[in-house]
Amino acid sequence: xxxxxxxxxxxxxxxxxxxxxxxxxxxxxxxxxxxxxxxxxxxxxxxxxxxxxxxxxxxxxxxxxxxxxxxxxxxxxxxxxxxxxxxxxxxxxxxxxxxxxxxxxxxxxxxxxxxxxxxxxxxxxxxxxxxxxxxxxxxxxxxxxxxxxxxxxxxxxxxxxxxxxxxxxxxxxxxxxxxxxxxxxxxxxxxxxxxxxxxxxxxxxxxxxxxxxxxxxxxxxxxxxxxxxxxxxxxxxxxxxxxxxxxxxxxxxxxxxxxxxxxxxxxxxxxxxxxxxxxxxxxxxxxxxxxxxxxxxxxxxxxxxxxxxxxxxxxxxxxxxxxxxxxxxxxxxxxxxxxxxxxxxxxxxxx
Numbered sequence: 491x492x493x494x495x496x497x498x499x500x501x502x503x504x505x506x507x508x509x510x511x512x513x514x515x516x517x518x519x520x521x522x523x524x525x526x527x528x529x530x531x532x533x534x535x536x537x538x539x540x541x542x543x544x545x546x547x548x549x550x551x552x553x554x555x556x557x558x559x560x561x562x563x564x565x566x567x568x569x570x571x572x573x574x575x576x577x578x579x580x581x582x583x584x585x586x587x588x589x590x591x592x593x594x595x596x597x598x599x600x601x602x603x604x605x606x607x608x609x610x611x612x613x614x615x616x617x618x619x620x621x622x623x624x625x626x627x628x629x630x631x632x633x634x635x636x637x638x639x640x641x642x643x644x645x646x647x648x649x650x651x652x653x654x655x656x657x658x659x660x661x662x663x664x665x666x667x668x669x670x671x672x673x674x675x676x677x678x679x680x681x682x683x684x685x686x687x688x689x690x691x692x693x694x695x696x697x698x699x700x701x702x703x704x705x706x707x708x709x710x711x712x713x714x715x716x717x718x719x720x721x722x723x724x725x726x727x728x729x730x731x732x733x734x735x736x737x738x739x740x741x742x743x744x745x746x747x748x749x750x751x752x753x754x755x756x757x758x759x760x761x762x763x764x765x766x767x768x769x770x771x772x773x774x775x776x777x778x779x780x781x782x783x784x785x786x787x788x789x790x791x792x793x794x795x796x797x798x799x800x801x802x803x804x805x806x807x808x809x810x811x812x813x814x815x816x817x818x819x820x821x822x823x824x825x826x827x828x829x830x831x832x833x834x835x836x837x838x839x840x841x
Contacts, residue, residue, distance in 0.1 A: 536679050536705070536752055541637025548637075555705035556741075556751035562630055563746045568688050571771055574621040575650050579607040587827070589614040607652055607767070611662075616648045617830050623648075626773040627832045631684050634750055635775045635833075638682035642778040642834030646825065647672070653696050653768040656761040662696060663761050665716045665728025669774065670753035672793055674785055674821040680777035681753045687743040688769035695768040696759045698741040698749065705752040712789045727793060729756065778831055784818040791817060 536555070537548045543557075551557045577583040579590075591612040616622040625631065626645050635643055647669075656662040670678055691697040713727035736756075741749055751757065753774070762768050785791050798820055802808050812820060 537637050538640050538680075542633050543637045551638075551750075551752075554700075554702040555755035556700055556702070556749055556757075558741065558743065558747060558749045559634060561744070561746045562634075562748040563625070563628065563686050565745055567624070567628070568686070568745060568771075571622055571625055571650070572688060572769065574619075575613065575652070575769075576607050578613060579610045580605060583619075585613075585616055585619040587615050587618055608654070610652055611654055612649055612651050614647070614649050615828060616650070617645065617828055622650065622771070623830075625686065625771050626684075626830075631686075631748065631773075632833050634748075635682060635684060638750065639680045639775050639777050640834075643775050643832050644778045644780075644829050645773050645775055645832045646829045647774040648772070650771045651769065653759065653762045653770075655765050655767070656763060660761055664696075664726055664759045666699075666701070666732050666756050666758040667713060667726075667728050668710055668754050668756055670710055671713050671727065671790055673753060673774070673776075674782050674790070674794075674818075674825065675776050675780040676783055677777065677780065678753060680780065681774065682776075683751050683753065683772060683774050684748055685751070685770055685772040686748040687745055688771060689745050690743070691768055691770070692742040693740050693760060694762075695764045695766065696762040697743065697768075698757055698759050699738050700741060700751065701736050701756040702739055704736075704756040705754040708754065710754065710789060711756075713793065728758065732756070775832070778834060778836065782818065782822055782825060784816070785821060786817045794820065 534548050534552055536552055537543055543551070547557055574583065578585060578588070590610055591614065592609055617626075626648055632643065653662055669683060670681065673681065675681060685698065711729045711731065714730050715726070716728045716730075743749065785794055794817060798812055802810055802813055806812060815823075
């Protein structure tokens with residue numbers, strides 16, 4: 491009964507599970523976890539055979555770690571997601587387990603927070619919302635995801651990002667990071683993010699910036715909060731030893747364009763220098779029969795501990811059973827609560 495209650499609690503938490511390791515020369519975690527059950531050719535490591543990608547698209551992803559598909563999601567669908575987001579921000583719709591995030595500069599100002607989307611920078615964990623899940627389960631998205639994750643696909647870590655106009659503190663930036671820092675699954679090469687622009691995005695409103703080929707290092711780097719004068723939003727960890735001279739690509743995209751990228755690809759986003767909000771919607775996918783590993787003693791442990799400490803402080807109470815669990819137990823419960831099978835066989839995670 492206790493285990494059932496904990497799993498139920500986990501289902502209603504919008505938390506980013508932590509943990510990572512990657513590639514051929516894994517150094518972040520001292521154990522390898524599961525092996526992929528999805529066939530891949532010797533030529534291609536990061537995509538699987540039999541998908542919709544062309545040979546040239548697979549080569550591009552292999553080399554760069556990201557692939558942009560133009561006009562993948564219709565404008566009508568995006569308009570539905572945008573309106574639903576506004577309804578959530580106004581409190582007209584309640585979503586179980588949803589986390590609503592606000593910019594640190596707004597919190598620091600202690601100003602009266604308007605009850606609309608102008609005070610919200612991001613919502614996370616909408617896996618129980620049938621409207622926004624329409625994006626994550628969209629066949630147009632999943633046909634591409636299958637080329638990276640294989641036919642049995644689970645979804646986790648859903649977000650709708652509402653990057654605000656920067657208030658002058660540069661807090662609208664997102665430091666360069668690797669998404670795999672937050673995820674405890676193996677095999678890493680069967681994990682992929684789908685990120686769709688909900689309007690035109692360019693350098694002026696803080697488009698994504700990526701370091702092409704950085705996924706091929708096969709390691710998760712040490713993350714932490716950058717020492718930014720204007721502050722950094724909660725859990726916006728960045729790579730601590732980033733080479734500022736590394737070649738970068740700014741992904742300028744139109745409404746409906748979608749980028750798929752590897753979880754070890756180093757990426758972030760700049761300030762929003764416009765007067766409008768820059769919106770995007772995204773989800774992370776992994777091979778359903780993956781393995782959860784123990785992040786104890788790795789560079790990912792810091793992020794998971796901070797997440798749990800936040801939960802205990804703001805939602806659960808310091809005496810909650812989470813406070814006595816191992817890192818692997820926490821990762822297991824959180825992943826179970828936030829994952830949804832979106833295609834193929836519902837085979838469970840391995841532990």
